[in-house]
Amino acid sequence: MESIIIFLFIFGYLAITLEHTLKVDKLIPALAMMALMWAIISFSHLPVFDVNIELKELEPSHIDEILLHHLGKTAEIIIFLLGAMTIVEIIDYFNGFYTIKNFIKTRSKKGLLWIFSILAFTLSAIIDNLTATIVLITILQKVVIKRDTRLWFAGLIIVAANAGGAWSPIGDVTTTMLWIGDKVTTLNLISYVLIPSMVCLVVPVLTASFLPAFQGDIVIPKEDNSSGYHKHGASMLYLGLSAIIFVPVFKMFTHLPPYVGMMLSLAIVATFAEIFSKSKINITSIDVISDAHKTSSPVHSSLSKIELPSILFFLGILLAVAALESLGLLFNFAEGLNSAIPNTDIVVSLLGIASAVIDNVPLVAASMGMFSMPIDDPIWHLIAYSAGTGGSMLVIGSAAGVVAMGMEKIDFFWFFKKITWLALAGFISGFITFILMRDFIL
Numbered sequence: 108m109e110s111i112i113i114f115l116f117i118f119g120y121l122a123i124t125l126e127h128t129l130k131v132d133k134l135i136p137a138l139a140m141m142a143l144m145w146a147i148i149s150f151s152h153l154p155v156f157d158v159n160i161e162l163k164e165l166e167p168s169h170i171d172e173i174l175l176h177h178l179g180k181t182a183e184i185i186i187f188l189l190g191a192m193t194i195v196e197i198i199d200y201f202n203g204f205y206t207i208k209n210f211i212k213t214r215s216k217k218g219l220l221w222i223f224s225i226l227a228f229t230l231s232a233i234i235d236n237l238t239a240t241i242v243l244i245t246i247l248q249k250v251v252i253k254r255d256t257r258l259w260f261a262g263l264i265i266v267a268a269n270a271g272g273a274w275s276p277i278g279d280v281t282t283t284m285l286w287i288g289d290k291v292t293t294l295n296l297i298s299y300v301l302i303p304s305m306v307c308l309v310v311p312v313l314t315a316s317f318l319p320a321f322q323g324d325i326v327i328p329k330e331d332n333s334s335g336y337h338k339h340g341a342s343m344l345y346l347g348l349s350a351i352i353f354v355p356v357f358k359m360f361t362h363l364p365p366y367v368g369m370m371l372s373l374a375i376v377a378t379f380a381e382i383f384s385k386s387k388i389n390i391t392s393i394d395v396i397s398d399a400h401k402t403s404s405p406v407h408s409s410l411s412k413i414e415l416p417s418i419l420f421f422l423g424i425l426l427a428v429a430a431l432e433s434l435g436l437l438f439n440f441a442e443g444l445n446s447a448i449p450n451t452d453i454v455v456s457l458l459g460i461a462s463a464v465i466d467n468v469p470l471v472a473a474s475m476g477m478f479s480m481p482i483d484d485p486i487w488h489l490i491a492y493s494a495g496t497g498g499s500m501l502v503i504g505s506a507a508g509v510v511a512m513g514m515e516k517i518d519f520f521w522f523f524k525k526i527t528w529l530a531l532a533g534f535i536s537g538f539i540t541f542i543l544m545r546d547f548i549l
Contacts, residue, residue: 108151109434112144116427120464123503124519133512134416137423144430145174155433177429183366184280184425184506185418190369191238194347195245196409197380202337203344204246211250214324217316220263223247224312227264228271228305231507234351236272236279236495240264240507242348244514251325254515259320261515262526263312266499266533268507270307273495274300277355280506281471281494283365290475290487299488302544307496307537311529339383343376350376380405417513424503428465437470451478451486456538459493463504467494485545492541499530 119140126133148155148170155173198204213219223243230239243264251257272278276286276293285291315321337343350372357368384405431437448454458470471494480486498505502512502522511517 108147108153109436112147112430112434113436115140115144115147116431119427126519132416134420134423137420137427139423141423141427141430144427145170148430148434153434156435156438157433173433177426177433181422181425181429183364185422187366187369188237188418188421188506188510189413190366190373191234191351192241192413193373193406193409194350194376195238195241196412197376197405198343198347199245200380200405200409201340201343201383203340203342203347204242204249205337206341206344207246208249216256216321216323216325219250219325220260220312220316220321223260224263224267224308227267228308231268231271232275232278234348234354235277236268237506237510238351239271240268240510241514243268244511248514253326256320256325258515258517258521259315259318259525261511261517262502262522263315263529265502265505265508265511266311266526266530267308269496269499269505270304270533270537272507273307273492274304277358277365279491279495281467282491284471285475285487285491289482291491292483295483296488296491299485299541299544300492303492303537303541304496306540307492307533309533310536311533314532315529343380343383346379347376377406380409414510414513417510420513421506421509424509431465437465452489452542455486455489455493458490459497459534459538460500462494462497463500467498467505470494489538489541489545492537493534496530496534496537500527500534502526 119136122129122131122136122140123133147153155170157173157176211219211222213222223246227236227239227243230242233239234242244261247257247260247264251260269279273282274297276282276291276296282291282296286293286296351369353372354365354368357363357371358365361367381404428437444457445451445454448457455474458474462470471490474490474494478484478486498508502508502517502519508522512519512522
């Protein structure tokens with residue numbers, strides 16, 4: 108039965124990659140394979156396990172308990188994502204990103220590439236790579252009108268955001284796992300991973316700046332400035348971004364999951380949004396209407412614009428991978444890989460490449476069980492780098508890529524042909540930089 112489950116995962120994964128060829132939305136195979144995989148586990152009464160990180164072993168569990176556990180972890184990410192996306196949509200409701208658009212004076216594609224890449228790298232370390240991607244692609248849609256050109260920018264934003272998230276304990280869910288699991292400390296993580304992450308950013312962006320796609324200037328059409336300007340736009344932009352930055356601070360003081368802080372931030376932003384729009388504060392009663400703009404509430408309007416297909420796709424993918432993890436397949440694979448290849452650097456590099464195909468969260472969880480090194484051992488920092496940046500090599504290899512894929516309808520094979528080689532070059536360059544720093548400098 109385990110072979111059938113693996114086949115279902117591979118078949119579903121192929122259906123996702125062939126979305127445009129099959130003319131079937133990617134959320135359908137994601138949800139279908141997730142449901143079928145868990146159904147087979149239930150019908151066949153297959154034993155399920157939870158990974159005990161401290162004992163480095165699999166502990167038997169009940170299917171209801173393990174499914175609820177994974178659903179809870181997935182829900183944390185999804186609720187966090189919903190909160191971040193809603194805040195971004197509220198900012199956009201007041202045309203807040205028009206403020207940043209006005210700061211971007213250059214029309215040079217090469218100049219814009221560096222501006223967006225550096226912004227993605229910096230913001231992702233502060234507000235996590237997922238939220239940074241949402242914010243920057245929203246801005247990108249206001250600046251670059253031509254979709255073919257915008258896809259190239261979106262691809263490099265994914266690479267830059269993942270590189271920026273790897274060196275910060277709050278920049279990526281996997282670095283957060285290592286941080287919370289007492290595998291790394293903030294200062295040592297930054298000292299080991301910051302420079303390799305910068306190399307992982309500079310190499311693909313510098314290479315891309317010489318490609319034909321980034322030559323010349325963008326065409327900025329004439330627009331009605333009155334439609335872009337809103338008197339509260341700048342206020343909502345600064346308030347929204349500050350509210351997102353507040354989330355890790357809230358977590359640091361309360362030790363609560365990030366989604367709790369995100370919900371508080373959403374409540375604050377929504378309150379000011381209602382005040383600015385002079386609407387009655389009533390978030391809970393959302394009427395289902397065909398035209399979101401018929402409601403006077405900016406919160407209702409923003410919630411109606413959320414990309415729910417992307418959210419459901421995210422749900423399907425994470426729970427499908429959780430099924431493989433619960434059967435112990437990922438853990439056993441990682442253990443077998445570690446036994447077959449004694450060199451830990453090679454093992455970690457392969458885990459980084461695998462994170463482009465399989466969600467990096469269970470891979471990092473498995474690696475935390477594979478290795479028994481003490482806190483701040485270089486292997487943990489290398490895992491943080493590899494898992495954080497390796498996902499850039501495929502558009503569905505990271506949360507940032509999945510969100511960008513939904514926002515810009517990026518084709519899997521377009522990304523594979525145009526961006527993957529750039530991301531791979533950055534990943535390898537940063538990996539080698541890390542090894543050289545570890546062996547000869549730090």
